[in-house]
Amino acid sequence: MENEQTLKIEQFREGDKLTCKLTGWLDPNTSPDLITQIDVNGVSSLYFDMKNVEYVFSSGLRALLMLQKMLEPQGGVVKIVNVSENIRNIFECTGFGNMLES
Amino acid sequence: MKKWLNSWLSCHSLKFKLNVSILSCVCVIFMVFVFLLSEKVRPIIRAQIDAIAKKTVETYVAEFAHYASDIERVLLSAKNTLSQMEESDTDSLEMVLNSAIRTVNSTDLDFANAWVYVFSPEDVSAGNLHIETYTSDKTADSFKTEHIPDFYARFPWFKEVPKEEKVYWSEPYVDTQTQKIVVTCLIPFKFKQQDDFNGLMALTLDFSDIQQDISDFTFYKTGKLMLLSRTGLYVTYPDPDVALKLTIFELAEKLKLPQLQMIGKDLKEGRSGQISVPNSPVFNDTAVFYYAPIKHLNWGICLVYAQNYLLKPVQQFQIVAILLLLICIASLLFLINWICHKSTNQLTILGNIAEQYGKGNFEQNFEDTPSSVEIGRLAGALSGMRADLLEYIQKELHEASEKQKSQSELDIARHIQKSALAVKYPDNPAFNIATMMIPARQVGGDFYDFFFIDEHKFAIVIADVSGKGIPAALYMMKALTLIRNISKSGKDLSFVFQHVNEQLCEGNDTCMFVTAFMAVIDLESGEAKYMNAGHLPPIIKNRDTTAFMYPQTNIVLGISSKAVFVEESMQLEPETHVFLYTDGVTEAENAQAKFYGDKRLLKVCQKLQDNPQNNIDLVLKDVRKFVKNHLQSDDITMLDFVFYGNESKSVTLDADITKIKEMIDYLKKDMDRFQLSEKAKFNVIMAAEEIFSNIAQYAYEPTDKNAVVTIKTKMEGEHYCLAFADSGKKYNPLENKEPDILAKMSERAVGGLGVFLTKKLADKLLYSYDNGQNILKIYINRLV
Numbered sequence: 067m068e069n070e071q072t073l074k075i076e077q078f079r080e081g082d083k084l085t086c087k088l089t090g091w092l093d094p095n096t097s098p099d100l101i102t103q104i105d106v107n108g109v110s111s112l113y114f115d116m117k118n119v120e121y122v123f124s125s126g127l128r129a130l131l132m133l134q135k136m137l138e139p140q141g142g143v144v145k146i147v148n149v150s151e152n153i154r155n156i157f158e159c160t161g162f163g164n165m166l167e168s
Numbered sequence: 169m170k171k172w173l174n175s176w177l178s179c180h181s182l183k184f185k186l187n188v189s190i191l192s193c194v195c196v197i198f199m200v201f202v203f204l205l206s207e208k209v210r211p212i213i214r215a216q217i218d219a220i221a222k223k224t225v226e227t228y229v230a231e232f233a234h235y236a237s238d239i240e241r242v243l244l245s246a247k248n249t250l251s252q253m254e255e256s257d258t259d260s261l262e263m264v265l266n267s268a269i270r271t272v273n274s275t276d277l278d279f280a281n282a283w284v285y286v287f288s289p290e291d292v293s294a295g296n297l298h299i300e301t302y303t304s305d306k307t308a309d310s311f312k313t314e315h316i317p318d319f320y321a322r323f324p325w326f327k328e329v330p331k332e333e334k335v336y337w338s339e340p341y342v343d344t345q346t347q348k349i350v351v352t353c354l355i356p357f358k359f360k361q362q363d364d365f366n367g368l369m370a371l372t373l374d375f376s377d378i379q380q381d382i383s384d385f386t387f388y389k390t391g392k393l394m395l396l397s398r399t400g401l402y403v404t405y406p407d408p409d410v411a412l413k414l415t416i417f418e419l420a421e422k423l424k425l426p427q428l429q430m431i432g433k434d435l436k437e438g439r440s441g442q443i444s445v446p447n448s449p450v451f452n453d454t455a456v457f458y459y460a461p462i463k464h465l466n467w468g469i470c471l472v473y474a475q476n477y478l479l480k481p482v483q484q485f486q487i488v489a490i491l492l493l494l495i496c497i498a499s500l501l502f503l504i505n506w507i508c509h510k511s512t513n514q515l516t517i518l519g520n521i522a523e524q525y526g527k528g529n530f531e532q533n534f535e536d537t538p539s540s541v542e543i544g545r546l547a548g549a550l551s552g553m554r555a556d557l558l559e560y561i562q563k564e565l566h567e568a569s570e571k572q573k574s575q576s577e578l579d580i581a582r583h584i585q586k587s588a589l590a591v592k593y594p595d596n597p598a599f600n601i602a603t604m605m606i607p608a609r610q611v612g613g614d615f616y617d618f619f620f621i622d623e624h625k626f627a628i629v630i631a632d633v634s635g636k637g638i639p640a641a642l643y644m645m646k647a648l649t650l651i652r653n654i655s656k657s658g659k660d661l662s663f664v665f666q667h668v669n670e671q672l673c674e675g676n677d678t679c680m681f682v683t684a685f686m687a688v689i690d691l692e693s694g695e696a697k698y699m700n701a702g703h704l705p706p707i708i709k710n711r712d713t714t715a716f717m718y719p720q721t722n723i724v725l726g727i728s729s730k731a732v733f734v735e736e737s738m739q740l741e742p743e744t745h746v747f748l749y750t751d752g753v754t755e756a757e758n759a760q761a762k763f764y765g766d767k768r769l770l771k772v773c774q775k776l777q778d779n780p781q782n783n784i785d786l787v788l789k790d791v792r793k794f795v796k797n798h799l800q801s802d803d804i805t806m807l808d809f810v811f812y813g814n815e816s817k818s819v820t821l822d823a824d825i826t827k828i829k830e831m832i833d834y835l836k837k838d839m840d841r842f843q844l845s846e847k848a849k850f851n852v853i854m855a856a857e858e859i860f861s862n863i864a865q866y867a868y869e870p871t872d873k874n875a876v877v878t879i880k881t882k883m884e885g886e887h888y889c890l891a892f893a894d895s896g897k898k899y900n901p902l903e904n905k906e907p908d909i910l911a912k913m914s915e916r917a918v919g920g921l922g923v924f925l926t927k928k929l930a931d932k933l934l935y936s937y938d939n940g941q942n943i944l945k946i947y948i949n950r951l952v
Binding site (some may be wrong): 093122124152 | 832854865922923
């Protein structure tokens, strides 16, 4: 149980577009992985496929915000796709709604 | 044969059968009669004709014999006279001839001529003759004496005649002078003083009249007479090619009729007789020959006639008879058909009317005058049947409408009964319930009930009224209402049942009764008080065991108004099932008349799971599997109550973010105790994680070894309540400044989100600092 890896990140890069398929949770243990494992150099659109994500806690939101801030100098954006209704609700009520791919 | 006759009789109309049978009988009788009569008449006619034929032949024979003897007598007397005469006495010779001629003329015979031929006895055969011929006319006045040298050669008989003193008849021949058929009759004589015959006295008779006479004779149109000479030569014959040219023997050969030979032979030998020749070529018919010899001449007479022609009257009689038969059949046909029409016409009408009745059309009635007694009876019976049927139909219609009425009343009753049963399952985290009642009939005698007595006390009831149908349903309604109303008083079950029993006993003349089990569960404490009035033991399934619970059994309700009821109680563990049922379940019967039984019920109840509705369906499915298609005989009623309780649970975890998953897994399981919506569960997890992370990251100094968090959970009303307790720094997260969520992403601060999110998700947050502990309570409505 202890320190069990609860997030899996699969990255697919097409030119300046990077798609990360996430499986698991975005909690304080796993969220730093987004920063450390994803290389945003030259990325203008960073897509997160959250089809297999059960929970996105505030630490996850913070990590996404940091990525967004890292991309801004190079004109990049973070986009979230395939979210469940519950997670969509979390994004919207915390002001992260504009990250959601409508 | 019998089968065939029966099928024939049944598949044709009466008219046809009468026609065929009567007409065939008449035909057969008539034919037999005509045949017998004809066969009787035929021989009579034949005998009659034979007699006539015989008589005719005999008459001719007698006539000929008479003439012949006359002629012979003339010749014999002439011979005597001549033997007294001298040869030279020609005057006397003339006298003799004249006398003979006169004598012959006095008879009916035609006389041709008479002559005397004188010759020398020494030379009669050698032809050394002195011939003198005397011829004489009928008038007998031209007597001549002539010498004709070849006279002897002209007549063949000269050679044989003079040998004996006897009349000799020649064969018929044609006279060269008159061209008429003649026959010469002669006798040898001797003149006076002569020793040997030296003369012939002859009379030539004209036979042409006789020939004509015989030729003209007809016997019943086809019959003919024929005269035959001594040698069998036809003297008369209808065919001129035969007359005087052929003998009977020659004709027999020519026509290939051996019978003619026999006739010729018989006649030659002087015998008479009768011969039939079938298919004679002359008549194309059976020819009958009748023949007799003529004495003196040694000739014969033969009568021949066509037999069937003579039997023609019989045939004519038959034709007339057949005509009569046809007329008779025609009249009979007419008569039979007329009678049949008269009698079957009404039968057909009756048949049509009966057919209409069969189709339900009763307008027609038989109003004619019956043509026979039988039809009268039939018409009467049909009319009676119509009246009965109309009455019956009226009655049936009335009954059907009554039945429909009572059916719709039953439907209403069923509806009322159904609506009296509790339907809306309360939505409460502390328990779950499902029920089912399938009445065997339109309305049932079983019932279940469930209701809140107060906020924390929930009652479940199952009951079975004795009997079935409307009476049971009415009694059931009364029992249901009483139990529900008296229970609401909040008094204990002994009180409730005593009062219900008293009132059910009142006026219960039909001695109906109710078995019932009722339990009141305290949802806070899990204590269940229960009462069993003669009902089947409930099944209790908790985490470990599934078993029947045998409570103290009280008397059934409605029998004894003074009965005392004793309440019992038990403690329900969380996740305990109380499964109630009626005997419609355990005594469900299959086609082999076996009961479903409590063992099988207990076995299936071991599989009871969280969802009571699924559990009820599971049991019902098992019952149906057992019963198969057998008719349901009793009401089937079930109730499954699952108690979850409202126990407060707690867990203590290290205040470390690596314990997040452990905490979430624990909460997930804990929430299963209560019925939380998926969204509520999600919100609980979200809020709990934020608070836990906050404590884990900020409450304690990293060196603190006793960094733990205790989480207590329970339901408070409709809210799932989590209380987080830590002994870290005093900190009220509710006083935290809210982040500016409207700020642009680039300007957003990274902190403060967790508490903000928790506030958003929770319905209520309470913070207190007590006994050195930060206590944060989160309330989340279980049904968001």
